[in-house]
Amino acid sequence: MVIKMNPYIEYGKKAFAKNLVYRSDYIIGVFNTVIMVFIQVAIWRAIYGSNTQINGVPFSYVATSFVLSICFAAALTANDFVLADKVLYGSITTELLKPISINLCIMADTIGNNLFKLIMQFAPAVIISGLFLGLLPPASVLMLLLCVFSLIFGFLIVYYISYIIQACSFWFTNVWSLSVIKNSVISILSGTLIPLWFLPDWLAAAIKWTPFDVIYFAPIQIYLGQMNTQEIIFTFAKQIVWVLLFAVLGMFIYKKGIKKLCIAGG
Amino acid sequence: MRKLFEPFSFYFQHSKMLTKTRMQYKLDAFLCCIAVFVRESAGIVGVFLVLQTFNNIGGWNMQELFFLFSIIFLTYSFLVFLFSGIRDFSNIVNNGEFDKYLLRPRSVLLQIISANSDYFAAIGHGTLGLVLFIISANSIGTDWSFANILYLIITIIGGVLIQASIWLLFSCSSFFLIKTDSLKDFLYWNTRKFAGYPLSVFPGFIQKLLMFVIPFAFVNYFPAQYFLHKPDLAN
Numbered sequence: 001m002v003i004k005m006n007p008y009i010e011y012g013k014k015a016f017a018k019n020l021v022y023r024s025d026y027i028i029g030v031f032n033t034v035i036m037v038f039i040q041v042a043i044w045r046a047i048y049g050s051n052t053q054i055n056g057v058p059f060s061y062v063a064t065s066f067v068l069s070i071c072f073a074a075a076l077t078a079n080d081f082v083l084a085d086k087v088l089y090g091s092i093t094t095e096l097l098k099p100i101s102i103n104l105c106i107m108a109d110t111i112g113n114n115l116f117k118l119i120m121q122f123a124p125a126v127i128i129s130g131l132f133l134g135l136l137p138p139a140s141v142l143m144l145l146l147c148v149f150s151l152i153f154g155f156l157i158v159y160y161i162s163y164i165i166q167a168c169s170f171w172f173t174n175v176w177s178l179s180v181i182k183n184s185v186i187s188i189l190s191g192t193l194i195p196l197w198f199l200p201d202w203l204a205a206a207i208k209w210t211p212f213d214v215i216y217f218a219p220i221q222i223y224l225g226q227m228n229t230q231e232i233i234f235t236f237a238k239q240i241v242w243v244l245l246f247a248v249l250g251m252f253i254y255k256k257g258i259k260k261l262c263i264a265g266g
Numbered sequence: 267m268r269k270l271f272e273p274f275s276f277y278f279q280h281s282k283m284l285t286k287t288r289m290q291y292k293l294d295a296f297l298c299c300i301a302v303f304v305r306e307s308a309g310i311v312g313v314f315l316v317l318q319t320f321n322n323i324g325g326w327n328m329q330e331l332f333f334l335f336s337i338i339f340l341t342y343s344f345l346v347f348l349f350s351g352i353r354d355f356s357n358i359v360n361n362g363e364f365d366k367y368l369l370r371p372r373s374v375l376l377q378i379i380s381a382n383s384d385y386f387a388a389i390g391h392g393t394l395g396l397v398l399f400i401i402s403a404n405s406i407g408t409d410w411s412f413a414n415i416l417y418l419i420i421t422i423i424g425g426v427l428i429q430a431s432i433w434l435l436f437s438c439s440s441f442f443l444i445k446t447d448s449l450k451d452f453l454y455w456n457t458r459k460f461a462g463y464p465l466s467v468f469p470g471f472i473q474k475l476l477m478f479v480i481p482f483a484f485v486n487y488f489p490a491q492y493f494l495h496k497p498d499l500a501n
Contacts, residue, residue: 025448028449029448032451032456036456036459038469039459039460039468042467042469043463043467046323047320047324054319054320055319176301177298180304180305181300181305185308187308188311188312194316199315200315200319
């Protein structure tokens with residue numbers, strides 16, 4: 001069976017174009033990201049005090065990790081409410097009648113949005129904060145490419161975690177609370193709030209068993225050249241396993257949920 | 267005399283109805299409290315984890331930082347309990363529902379304040395604020411005399427009013443600018459995220475922002491300096 005890609009590419013293009021309408025939102029979005037990076041780096045400069053390196057981690061690594069992880073997190077998002085809103089307002093019924101896959105539509109929509117954010121928000125935010133805070137260059141061109149690849153998998157992990165939350169909307173209707181809790185956990189454990197080098201040992205060991213360290217932080221370590229070939233291969237394997245696991249789980253919940261879909265009114 | 271109490275009875279009538287509507291979805295209400303609590307705790311857990319490895323942030327130890335954060339959460343809890351209406355009324359202006367308030371024979375501001383209250387967020391923030399306060403209050407070396415407790419109460423009332431005024435300023439600007447969400451996001455919500463940290467760790471322009479533009483420094487930092495006798499920013 002050949003999947004026709006055209007409708008999905010159109011979905012992605014529309015999502016991209018929609019972002020262009022709200023210009024002021026977009027400019028403020030860039031500023032928001034840059035300010036958050038400045039704040040985190042300022043706090044960590046205070047923590048470092050007069051030390052140039054702590055636990056063998058120089059301050060420039062910390063600054064680079066914040067510039068990249070906060071900008072990644074701002075650009076590679078998944079909207080938790082695409083499917084959930086369709087269920088809440090009942091528009092999912094018309095979507096289900098269309099001869100295209102609703103899941104691929106959501107994926108296309110998300111990719112369209114993220115491409116916009118990568119080009120229009122991520123790039124300026126990294127350049128501005130990088131210039132002021134001293135972003136280190138990548139270890140090598142190869143490492144930069146590997147970093148980009150592992151980021152794609154990192155995004156897929158974020159996407160499928162979000163998809164599981166969204167699929168829960170068949171039972172919960174309002175998934176705001178679940179989404180907020182999920183985002184809080186990701187923000188602590190993925191290194192956007194505190195670089196994972198500085199976690200207490202017990203927590204660092206525990207995170208190795210979760211998908212959170214390979215979302216944003218592993219790509220940054222690859223970027224900085226902190227991983228050897230073996231570790232890089234292990235990182236990719238781990239990312240793929242988690243993506244598959246979450247994708248299968250998400251699909252399973254979706255299949256269960258679509259059978260008990262219940263819409264009030266309409 | 268009746269006229270004096272009339273606004274209060276108006277407020278209570280509204281609150282009663284509001285509570286009934288909010289309790290329609292009990293599971294959702296409960297999850298909402300938990301979600302707010304978890305979201306706000308994330309920042310605190312971050313501070314806690316950082317201080318497992320390091321001794322202090324800019325000369326402030328964990329208890330002192332928790333005290334700073336607790337004032338932010340406690341004031342915010344009262345703020346959303348009393349003044350959520352002010353936070354959200356730019357939406358009402360935006361979608362044209364503001365007319366109905368203008369037509370009723372009561373003060374517009376009173377109606378706006380009575381019409382909304384974010385109970386669940388108030389519980390979430392309040393719990394976290396109380397926990398942090400209880401953890402820190404005894405170990406920051408403050409003598410909780412009558413005068414100090416009074417000063418704390420005034421600090422909290424002041425903090426609530428400062429933030430309510432900021433909201434009112436932003437919301438009123440929606441009469442002219444129509445949509446002010448991103449401006450509010452930028453200046454209020456973002457600022458609040460780091461208002462719990464001591465002012466002295468930030469570069470100059472952010473200090474100025476917190477003192478003169480969005481005066482969060484007066485909500486928690488300056489009062490905390492009084493309680494903790496901290497010398498930073500002395501010159």
